[in-house]
Amino acid sequence: MRIAATLLLVGMAGVFLLAHNMLSVHPAWGYVHAFAEAAMVGGLADWFAVTALFRHPMGIPIPHTAIIPQNKDRIADTMAQFLRTNFLTPIVVARRMRDMNVARAAGDFLVKRGDSTEGRLRAGAAQLFVELLESLDPDRLGLQVKAGLARQAEKLDVSPLLGRMLEAAIADNRHRPLMDSMIRWAGLTLEDNEEMVRTMVQDRANSIIRWAGLDGRLANSVLDGLYRLLAEILVDPDHPLRSKVQQGLEKLAHDLQHDPETRAKVERMKNDLLANPAVSDWWMGVWERLRRSLIEKIRNPDDAMNGEIGHSLAELGETLRQDPRLQLQINRFARRTLVGVVNRYGEQIVGLVSHTVKSWDASTVTGRIESAVGRDLQFIRINGTLVGGLVGVTIHLLTQVF
Structure with a gap:
């Protein structure tokens, strides 16, 4: 689209030169001349405007050009504030969550376990959990879990x-x-x-x-x-x-x-x-059997999902789908939880957006915004060329009539 817009501008320049040489041949060439002249002006003006948003035209540091790179920090703060004001507010989140049935969606997910997307999601999460269990030192992890349980037992x-x-x-x-x-x-x-x-x-x-x-x-x-x-x-x-x-x-x-x-x-x-050391030895044995059992069940998800785990999950999913009172309680809990998260951590969330954008260099910001807007930027140039030509013809006509 950038090439097409540029070729259209070059074409208007060619038509302008041709019409300029043919003005004495016939009065109609005056209209062609006016159209091409105004089209070049419109195309050049819009090219300058589009280019000035993202970079200096022709590399010349003209004031008030390369607007986005020079103001990326302010844009980041404005974007974050826009998200905070219009999206991450308790009222907006609560209104959106009120129309969502989270419990029923979870029930559908648990009942319809054969879907490929869900299967990939489950497999990926399971593999991540297995790798976590295998990467950590089992003895050290068991001792940490035992110490945590012992601390809780001491408090009880x-x-x-x-x-x-x-x-x-x-x-x-x-x-x-x-x-x-x-x-x-x-x-x-x-x-x-x-x-x-x-x-x-x-x-x-x-x-x-x-x-x-x-x-x-x-x-x-x-x-x-x-x-x-x-x-x-x-x-x-x-x-x-x-x-x-x-x-x-x-x-x-x-x-x-x-x-x-x-x-x-x-x-x-x-x-x-x-x-008692015997209790410690007993717990370490229990922990190791539990760890190996978890790894074995996750590595053989078909057996686990077709067994008691799958049956229990299916029953839970069916209950979530069929019980309106349970859905109401879970949905209310989910809505209150998310509203609480937004209320407490909304500033940190939008701060993450602002910080991420600020950490990008100017070329990255320019490239991503320009790519997001895409073809419409070049349509501005094309439309400017054509509309400018029509305005030029109209002005030429008015000068001829009056």
């Missing part, structure tokens, strides 16, 4: 939490199955260690009982009594020993929440557990 007061959990379990009778399991475990333990119990009873019996041969019967009686007691406790939910155990659990729940001495003991136990 576990005693009241355990107390409330135990209190809630007792209130809902969820402790009874645990008590039943403990009674059964006690019975099985007693059955496995009958000979040890017999030996203990016989060793503690006096010599007369052993001489009379009653120590065996005494051991059997003790075992029978223990078995009978455990059976009675197991089948009777209102057994007195159950009540005693429950009272002890209720007192423990209370002490865990309100007794300073009990809370201090639990805190010391927690700290001792966190400082």
Whole structure:
């Protein structure tokens, strides 16, 4: 288009020379002469105007030319302020977000997993995550994660939490199955260690009982009594020993929440557990298995996406698509979050635009703006040439008529 506009200007110059030599031949050549003359003036004027925006015409530093390169910093600030005033305002963002159903769009994305664009997006994100996991030192990363968890655990007061959990379990009778399991475990333990119990009873019996041969019967009686007691406790939910155990659990729940001495003991136990090297070794093993499992699942996305992960994501997506109340909550959260981000960081965002433009050199700014405007710049020159010629013909006609 630049070549076409230049050739049109050169053509008008040729027509002007031809018409100038033919003026005496016929009056009509006067109109051609006027058209070409005015067209050259219009084309040259618009060429100067277009060129002066981006550079010095013919390299001559004429005042008020190369406007964009010389004012790129002011343009950058104006552009940033324009974005801040007209786009990155809470009202504009909230109004735009009100018309968007973010939750439904997320649901569609999760349900329609076969789309190639989404597949490339997922594959790229997965590969990036794998490379991150493999590039970091696993031992060092595991230690950092462990240290972070340990810091959080140290801040957590576990005693009241355990107390409330135990209190809630007792209130809902969820402790009874645990008590039943403990009674059964006690019975099985007693059955496995009958000979040890017999030996203990016989060793503690006096010599007369052993001489009379009653120590065996005494051991059997003790075992029978223990078995009978455990059976009675197991089948009777209102057994007195159950009540005693429950009272002890209720007192423990209370002490865990309100007794300073009990809370201090639990805190010391927690700290001792966190400082135990065995716990550290256990965590490092768990972390390494978790890391390898993540890498394996990401490297085999088809298996993972067709398995439980894919099924769960599809269910979540379907819920997001079908549940209006959930959509309302998520969309409201997304709108408030984005409005908050714009309100807090709008200046920093537009500042990034301004700083980026200012960091470009003059030729870069000129080239990018000129390329963005494109062909329309040369149409200005073409239109200036043609409109100038028409104005010249009109003026020549008026001078001939009047």
